[in-house]
Amino acid sequence: AQSVTQPDIHITVSEGASLELRCNYSYGATPYLFWYVQSPGQGLQLLLKYFSGDTLVQGIKGFEAEFKRSQSSFNLRKPSVHWSDAAEYFCAVGDSQGAQKLVFGQGTRLTINP
Amino acid sequence: EAGVAQSPRYKIIEKRQSVAFWCNPISGHATLYWYQQILGQGPKLLIQFQNNGVVDDSQLPKDRFSAERLKGVDSTLKIQPAKLEDSAVYLCAIQGGIQQYFGPGTRLTVT
Numbered sequence: 001a002q003s004v005t006q007p008d009i010h011i012t013v014s015e016g017a018s019l020e021l022r023c024n025y026s027y028g029a030t031p032y033l034f035w036y037v038q039s040p041g042q043g044l045q046l047l048l049k050y051f052s053g054d055t056l057v058q059g060i061k062g063f064e065a066e067f068k069r070s071q072s073s074f075n076l077r078k079p080s081v082h083w084s085d086a087a088e089y090f091c092a093v094g095d096s097q098g099a100q101k102l103v104f105g106q107g108t109r110l111t112i113n114p
Numbered sequence: 115e116a117g118v119a120q121s122p123r124y125k126i127i128e129k130r131q132s133v134a135f136w137c138n139p140i141s142g143h144a145t146l147y148w149y150q151q152i153l154g155q156g157p158k159l160l161i162q163f164q165n166n167g168v169v170d171d172s173q174l175p176k177d178r179f180s181a182e183r184l185k186g187v188d189s190t191l192k193i194q195p196a197k198l199e200d201s202a203v204y205l206c207a208i209q210g211g212i213q214q215y216f217g218p219g220t221r222l223t224v225t
Contacts, residue, residue, distance in 0.1 A: 004156075032212055043118075043205065044157070044216040051212055090156050094212070100145065101170065102214060104156030 002027040002093045006105035014113045015083055021076040021108050023091030032094035033074040034102065035065055039087045047089075050074065061085070086112045118217035120206050126223045132194035135220045137206030139187060145169075145209035148181055148191050151219070152202045163189065196224045 003026045013019055025031055032051045036044040048059025055067040065076045074091060088109050092102040117140035127133050139146065144165050149157035160179065162170040165186040174181070178197070183189040193200055203219040 034213075036216075041218075043218040044207075046213060049213060092156070100209060101159055101162060102147075102157075104158070106154070106156050 002031065002095065002103045004091050004093050004103055004105035006089075006091055006108050008108045009106070010109045010111065012111040012113060013081055016080050019076075019078045019081045019085070019110070021089050021091075021110070023074045023076065023105060024072050025074060025091070025093045026072065027093055027095075029096040032096070033065075033067060034092040034094065035059065035063070035074075035076050036090045036092060036104075037061075037087050038090065038107075044090065047076070081110075081112055083112045083114065086110055118206055118208055118215055120204075120217040120220050122220060123218065124221050124223075126225065127196055129198055129224050130195040132192065133196055133222060134190055134192045135204050135206075135222075137189040137191070137217060139206075139208045142187055143208040143210060144186070146183060146189055147207045147209070147214065148189070149205040149207065149216075150202045151205055157205055160191070193222075196222075198224050200224050 005024045007022050034049045035047040038044050047063045048057050050057045050067045058064050063078050067074050088107045090107045091105045094102050119138040121136045146163045148160045150160050151157040160174045161181050163183040181191045201224045203221050205219045206217045207214040
């Protein structure tokens with residue numbers, strides 16, 4: 001069965017600073033990997049996804065993530081954060097049967113200092 | 115883009131009462147999920163439907179939770195009787211290609 005670990009429960013960065021959120025997964029086959037963002041009281045919005053091809057994927061809102069098979073990682077990055085990026089971020093892995101049955105990490109709460 | 119409506123958005127009940135949630139996908143999708151998200155945790159899959167049928171309900175507490183999908187479109191999730199530990203956000207999602215689209219969720223508070 002697949003699993004996801006997000007080592008950082010809470011991260012605080014200053015506005016304009018760079019950001020990296022860590023995600024490690026465990027899955028026997030080629031994984032489908034996702035990053036979702038959740039603002040307070042909102043549903044989950046997909047930032048980006050990976051399932052094959054270029055290991056550096058671009059997403060919405062200026063986010064990108066890099067798939068590293070050797071490290072079983074899929075870290076999320078943004079070169080310069082904005083106050084509106086404050087939210088909860090979830091990494092998820094889907095099974096090889098069309099990315100079904102997502103397993104989520106516990107999430108990383110991002111706080112932005114002005 | 116697919117859309118998912120859920121109702122109600124908020125619900126407060128006392129323990130041992132029953133409650134029901136509704137999920138209304140805006141456009142037809144074969145695969146539908148219910149997730150439970152406890153405060154401070156990521157969503158956890160409760161049940162997966164393919165059309166009208168249940169594909170996976172291994173993590174559904176079947177002694178108190180039940181779910182059905184009507185005509186392969188709308189779905190309901192019911193809890194009877196509720197326990198304090200059922201306080202959570204219940205998310206409905208539909209599969210569109212390799213991506214899942216989530217509704218806004220129903221926040222349940224059990225007192």
